[in-house]
Amino acid sequence: MSIPYALALHGGAGPIRNSDQSREIANMTAMLEDGRAMLAKGAPAMDVVITVIRGLEEAGLYIAGKGAAPNREGRFELDAAVMDGAARRAGAVCALSGFRSPILAAKAVMENTPHVLLAGAGAKAFCAEMNLQPVDDPQNYYTPVASSMAATDALSHGTVGCVVLDNTGALCAGTSTGGVLNKMPGRVGDSPLIGAGTWADERVAVSCTGQGEYFIRAAVAADVSARMKYAGMSVDAAAAGALADMERQGGDGGLIAVDGQGRIALPFISHGMRRAACDGQGNITVDVFR
Numbered sequence: 001m002s003i004p005y006a007l008a009l010h011g012g013a014g015p016i017r018n019s020d021q022s023r024e025i026a027n028m029t030a031m032l033e034d035g036r037a038m039l040a041k042g043a044p045a046m047d048v049v050i051t052v053i054r055g056l057e058e059a060g061l062y063i064a065g066k067g068a069a070p071n072r073e074g075r076f077e078l079d080a081a082v083m084d085g086a087a088r089r090a091g092a093v094c095a096l097s098g099f100r101s102p103i104l105a106a107k108a109v110m111e112n113t114p115h116v117l118l119a120g121a122g123a124k125a126f127c128a129e130m131n132l133q134p135v136d137d138p139q140n141y142y143t144p145v146a147s148s149m150a151a152t153d154a155l156s157h158g159t160v161g162c163v164v165l166d167n168t169g170a171l172c173a174g175t176s177t178g179g180v181l182n183k184m185p186g187r188v189g190d191s192p193l194i195g196a197g198t199w200a201d202e203r204v205a206v207s208c209t210g211q212g213e214y215f216i217r218a219a220v221a222a223d224v225s226a227r228m229k230y231a232g233m234s235v236d237a238a239a240a241g242a243l244a245d246m247e248r249q250g251g252d253g254g255l256i257a258v259d260g261q262g263r264i265a266l267p268f269i270s271h272g273m274r275r276a277a278c279d280g281q282g283n284i285t286v287d288v289f290r
Contacts, residue, residue, distance in 0.1 A: 210253010
C-alpha cells in the first residue's frame with residue numbers, strides 16, 4: 001500500500017526580521033517543486049534529500065555550500081550529515097575544505113566507509129579519493145551571504161536541511177552548513193552530529209538550524225524521536241518540547257520534522273525561519289516569519 005509522501009526543507013532560522021527574503025523564497029519554492037516531482041514519481045527519500053540540499057548549497061543564498069562564511073583565518077570549513085531512518089545508516093563530514101557539496105561528501109561516507117563522521121584533512125582526502133567535485137579557487141567560488149563581524153549572529157542560523165517521507169514509508173534527513181563567520185578553525189556545530197542537528201529513524205526525520213552549540217547540548221534532533229517514543233507525543237508536541245528544552249539553556253533556532261504518517265512540524269523560537277513543505281494531499285507551505 002502506498003503511503004502519502006511528505007517533504008520539508010529549511011534555509012536557516014535566526015535574526016532575519018525585516019530583510020528581503022524574495023530570492024530565498026523563490027529558491028526554496030523551486031527546490032520544493034523539484035522534490036515533490038521526484039516523490040510523485042516514486043523516488044527514494046534519500047535521493048530527494050540529497051537533490052534538495054545540493055540545490056540549496058549551490059544557490060549561494062544561505063550559509064551553506066557556495067554561500068558559506070570563512071573562518072577567522074579566511075578558510076572555508078563546511079559540515080554536513082545525512083541519515084537513512086529505516087536502516088539507521090548515517091554519514092557526515094565536518095571542517096571539510098576544498099569540495100563543492102558537503103552533502104554529497106556525507107552520503108559518500110555513509111555508502112563507502114564503515115564510519116559515520118570524517119573530519120578535516122581526513123575528510124578532504126576521502127573526497128578526493130571519491131572524485132567529488134573540488135573547489136579550485138575558494139576566494140572566487142564562495143560568495144559569503146554576509147561578510148562582516150556585525151553579521152556574526154545572523155550567520156549562526158544559516159544552515160540548510162531537508163526531511164522526507166517517501167511513498168514506501170522510508171524517512172531520511174540531511175543538513176548542511178558553512179558555519180559561523182570568523183569561527184575558530186576546526187569549530188564544528190550541530191549539523192554533522194547525528195542526534196544533535198540531524199536524525200532519522202522509523203518514527204521521524206529531523207533537521208535543525210540555529211545556534212549549534214545549544215543544539216548539541218540538548219541533543220535536539222534525537223530528543224524529538226525520544227519524546228515521540230517514550231512519551232507518546234505527536235511530532236508537533238515533540239518538536240516543540242525539544243526546542244523548549246534547548247531554549248531554556250539560552251539558545252534559539254528551529255527545526256523541521258516529518259513523521260512516519262507524513263505529518264510535518266516546522267517550529268522555531270527565533271525571529272524567523274526560512275522553510276517550505278508539502279505533503280501528498282497537495283498542502284504547501286513556504287514562509288519565513290510566521
